[in-house]
Each structure stands twice: as C-alpha cells, then as structure tokens.
Amino acid sequence: MMSNSEESVTTMAPSLSLLRSQLSSFTASSASLKLIHSTAPLTVTAKTLFVLDSSFNPPTRAHLNIALSSFKDRSTGPIEEKRLLLLLATQNADKAPKPASFEERLSMISIFVSDILSSLTPLSPAIDIAVTKHARFLDKSEELMRHYPNVTEQVYLIGYDTLIRILDIKYYPPAYTLKPLEVFFRNNRIRCMHRLGDLWGGREGQDDYLRNIGSGNREAEGCKKEWAERIEFIENENSTPVSSTRVREAICNKEEGVLDDLLTEGVRSWLRDRDVYTQD
Ligand SMILES: Nc1ncnc2c1ncn2[C@@H]1O[C@H](COP(=O)(O)OP(=O)(O)OP(=O)(O)O)[C@@H](O)[C@H]1O
Numbered sequence: 001m002m003s004n005s006e007e008s009v010t011t012m013a014p015s016l017s018l019l020r021s022q023l024s025s026f027t028a029s030s031a032s033l034k035l036i037h038s039t040a041p042l043t044v045t046a047k048t049l050f051v052l053d054s055s056f057n058p059p060t061r062a063h064l065n066i067a068l069s070s071f072k073d074r075s076t077g078p079i080e081e082k083r084l085l086l087l088l089a090t091q092n093a094d095k096a097p098k099p100a101s102f103e104e105r106l107s108m109i110s111i112f113v114s115d116i117l118s119s120l121t122p123l124s125p126a127i128d129i130a131v132t133k134h135a136r137f138l139d140k141s142e143e144l145m146r147h148y149p150n151v152t153e154q155v156y157l158i159g160y161d162t163l164i165r166i167l168d169i170k171y172y173p174p175a176y177t178l179k180p181l182e183v184f185f186r187n188n189r190i191r192c193m194h195r196l197g198d199l200w201g202g203r204e205g206q207d208d209y210l211r212n213i214g215s216g217n218r219e220a221e222g223c224k225k226e227w228a229e230r231i232e233f234i235e236n237e238n239s240t241p242v243s244s245t246r247v248r249e250a251i252c253n254k255e256e257g258v259l260d261d262l263l264t265e266g267v268r269s270w271l272r273d274r275d276v277y278t279q280d
C-alpha cells in the first residue's frame with residue numbers, strides 16, 4: 001500500500017483544475033514524491049511495482065509498449081500482485097521543463113492510463129500516477145520503498161538511452177564512481193527496451209553493452225558484473241523509431257499522417273483539440 005497522508009487520492013480521472021492544485025501544493029511542499037491518481041484502491045497489495053519514469057512530453061506508443069510489458073510477462077507473477085506507476089519527473093537530470101506544462105502532461109498521462117486499460121481489456125490492473133522532484137533513479141527508488149512498504153521488488157521500465165545514462169559516472173558526484181548504485185541493484189531490477197534508430201548503435205551494439213557489463217569490463221568504474229543479471233532487454237515492437245521529440249516535431253510541422261503510429265488514440269484526440277506543441 002502506498003502511504004499518502006496529505007490528501008485523499010481519487011480513482012476517477014482527475015480534472016485539469018484538480019491537477020493544477022495538486023501540482024502547486026506539491027511544488028510548495030518539501031515532499032519529494034506525491035501520488036496523484038490510482039485506478040485501483042491503494043489497499044490492494046502488490047509485490048512488484050513496475051515504474052515507468054518519464055517526462056511524458058507527450059506519452060507515446062513506445063511508452064505504451066514498455067508499460068504493457070509489465071502485465072504481459074507472467075514470470076513476474078499474477079496481475080493481482082503487480083502495480084504500474086507512471087512517474088512524472090518534474091526535475092530532469094538533463095532537460096529544462098518545456099514545452100507542455102506539467103498539468104497538461106498529467107492530463108495526458110491520465111488519458112494514457114485509459115489507453116493502457118483499453119488495450120488490456122478485460123484485465124483491469126492497478127495503475128498509479130505520481131510526480132517526483134527526484135531526477136536520479138537511485139533517489140526515486142529509495143523514496144518509493146518508503147511509499148510502497150509492502151512491495152518487495154521495483155522493476156524500472158526504461159529505454160536503452162536511459163540505461164547508459166543510469167550507468168554514467170557523471171551523475172554520481174563527489175567520487176564519480178557507480179558505487180552508489182550498489183543498493184539500487186540489490187533491491188531493484190531494470191527492464192530495458194532496445195531503442196531503434198542509428199543513433200543508438202543497433203540492437204547488436206545495445207546487447208553488447210550489457211554483455212560488456214556481465215564480463216566485468218567496467219568493474220574499475222564501480223559497475224559490478226552481477227548487475228547484468230538484474231538488467232533484462234525486451235523487444236521493441238514499434239515498427240519505426242518513436243520518441244516524444246518526433247511527436248512534437250510532427251505536430252509543429254502539421255504532419256498529421258504520422259501521428260497515429262506515434263500516439264495512442266486517447267492522447268492523439270486530446271492533442272487534436274488543443275494548441276500544445278503547435279509552435280517551436
Ligand atoms: N522508442 C523508444 N524505445 C525505447 N525506449 C523508449 C522509447 N521512447 C521512450 N523510451 C524510454 O522511456 C523512458 C521515458 O522516455 P522519455 O520521456 O525520455 O521519452 P523520449 O521519447 O526519449 O523523450 P524526448 O524525445 O522528449 O527526449 C526513457 O527511459 C526512454 O528511454
């Protein structure tokens with residue numbers, strides 16, 4: 001069960017004004033994480049928490065595929081023992097917050113949750129939406145352990161570009177080694193989707209990156225070879241490269257035709273009625 005003492009959390013889709021007030025109270029508070037919405041009562045006990053942390057600027061079909069993998073895979077237990085958390089990071093390790101406002105993104109995330117549920121019908125898994133001020137995964141994970149005391153394992157759903165950044169020493173001052181991640185890998189696992197497109201070195205190069213860790217070649221940086229067993233690659237089912245950047249460009253350039261391949265139906269129709277991303 002997630003503890004959220006400040007306010008009650010609705011299971012109805014939240015309105016924009018409610019999201020705005022929840023966000024401003026979160027920003028003004030000293031809290032680092034706040035639950036905004038849940039599709040199932042928080043009293044339901046889950047052993048595995050799947051965490052999809054993102055800027056959701058906007059949510060895309062790539063986010064959908066990675067999120068669905070939580071419920072498709074039976075090796076991590078029955079659906080009743082799982083919970084999916086869509087975590088909006090209001091402070092990014094690399095990016096300034098633009099161009100959709102955080103309340104617009106939360107609106108899109110709540111529509112995205114309906115799109116996830118539609119594609120899983122008749123299953124109705126527990127999905128939570130929360131916001132966090134933590135940028136790094138090791139800090140998010142510590143905080144979530146406190147918020148979900150009954151969860152025994154967190155599984156981070158990420159793409160290859162994020163894997164290489166989690167394992168980049170530049171995020172771990174003052175010693176600049178990966179040693180601080182030891183606790184993270186003791187308690188959590190990573191499920192990583194290959195990222196399509198030339199930029200990321202192809203599937204083989206991405207698999208090699210993980211093999212290199214497993215061979216112990218990065219131990220000098222503090223990257224333990226056992227961590228390779230806590231990282232699992234999953235198939236990327238998108239037929240073309242998908243990214244939030246590509247969606248923003250397509251909307252700005254009025255390339256209507258490509259949007260169905262990039263966005264889920266609900267998010268697509270929400271964006272069609274609004275002026276988000278229409279300018280650079
Ligand atoms: N097409 C994709 N393939 C694999 N992983 C993806 C894909 N799109 C997003 N992800 C992963 O989902 C997580 C959240 O993604 P994020 O919000 O940064 O999306 P993005 O499309 O990379 O955003 P932007 O284009 O704005 O930089 C990250 O871990 C990212 O690696």
Ligand SMILES: NC(=O)c1ccc[n+]([C@@H]2O[C@H](COP(=O)(O)O)[C@@H](O)[C@H]2O)c1
Binds near residue numbers: 089135138165168
């Ligand atoms: N070392 C880390 O834990 C680390 C590095 C880079 C990005 N991140 C986080 O990954 C998430 C996704 O980042 P992008 O939106 O930049 O793809 C964000 O929450 C960002 O802060 C974490």
